[in-house]
Amino acid sequence: MKKHIRKTAVLSILTTVALVLSYVEAILPPIWAAVPGIKIGLPNIIIIFILYKTGLKDAITVSVIRLFLVALLFGNAMTLLYSAAGAILSIALMTLCKKINLFSMVGVSIVGGVAHNLGQILVAMAIFETSQIGYYMLVLAVTGTIAGVFVGIAASIILKRFEKIKI
Amino acid sequence: MKNNNSQKNQKLRNDIILAVVIVFIAAAGLLLFVLTKQEGSTVAVKIDGVVTDTYPLSENREVSIKTGENDENINILTIKDGKASISEADCPDKICVETRAVSFVGETIVCLPHKIVIEITNEKTDDQIDVAV
Structure with missing residues (x-):
């Protein structure tokens, strides 16, 4: 019982941190106005950390709560659709990559970043019924890879610091 | 180890x-x-996935695209020197206004909040193919 309470508390704090990181990312100026959608993916640091520390179930829980809170606080139903598609594809492919055990956290994070962009582009294609925006994905794949490297390094540093702390 | x-x-x-x-x-x-990529000859305006208007790129013009239930959302499409751009819009993010002018087939300008896609097309060539068939 005590362990359960501890875990709930720690995951709540991590959800809050992910939420704050979402806000920080939202108020940052756009990196390149010509290609909207370029992001570092700061909240993914927390999601990857949870994925490695406590597992898929908790990562999904925190991610879902974060998505709804972000939509409620600084977005709308439309942005929820985009971010949900990105998050679902991202977590699914990251879990797969972690399972096959070929990549470190950085590799898993790269896959997560690119998958997030891919999910959002697919939704945009479906909404606008055009495949022409697909070439955005080529640019986003490069920026997603670079962002994934930094997010992966950050997540692995945090995981190392938490090595002796049980959640 | x-x-x-x-x-x-x-x-x-x-x-x-x-x-x-x-x-x-x-x-x-x-x-x-x-x-x-090849130069396009026309520009198509898609609202919510449906093509509503097509204009030739050869003539300079300004068109106001009205969307929303009461036509309350406005984007101004400007065609100048064979290039199309959105010169003004009342959407919150203004990403469509910041996007550079487009002129090659398949290039798009997207306004997410108003569900508008401006796409460069080449409809003249399509007509020619139809005639040939």
Whole structure:
């Protein structure tokens, strides 16, 4: 019982941190106005950390709560659709990559970043019924890879610091 | 420990291979896109996925595109010197206004909040094919 309470508390704090990181990312100026959608993916640091520390179930829980809170606080139903598609594809492919055990956290994070962009582009294609925006994905794949490297390094540093702390 | 280290190096190598492969595929795709692009002759206005209007790129003009239930959302499409751009809009993010002018087939300007896509097309060529058939 005590362990359960501890875990709930720690995951709540991590959800809050992910939420704050979402806000920080939202108020940052756009990196390149010509290609909207370029992001570092700061909240993914927390999601990857949870994925490695406590597992898929908790990562999904925190991610879902974060998505709804972000939509409620600084977005709308439309942005929820985009971010949900990105998050679902991202977590699914990251879990797969972690399972096959070929990549470190950085590799898993790269896959997560690119998958997030891919999910959002697919939704945009479906909404606008055009495949022409697909070439955005080529640019986003490069920026997603670079962002994934930094997010992966950050997540692995945090995981190392938490090595002796049980959640 | 030694075994652990070699496994770490192997994973690091795989990470690098992964990154290089993704960047390479994206660069090849972009290169293909740049090499195959051709000047368009018309610009199509799509609202919510449906083409509502098509204008020739050869004539300079300004069109106001009204969307929303009571036509409350306005984007101004400007065609000038064979290029199309959104010169004004009352959407919150103004990404469509910041997007540079487009003139090549398949290039788009997207206004997410108003569900508008401006797409460069080549409808004259389509007509010619129809006539030939």
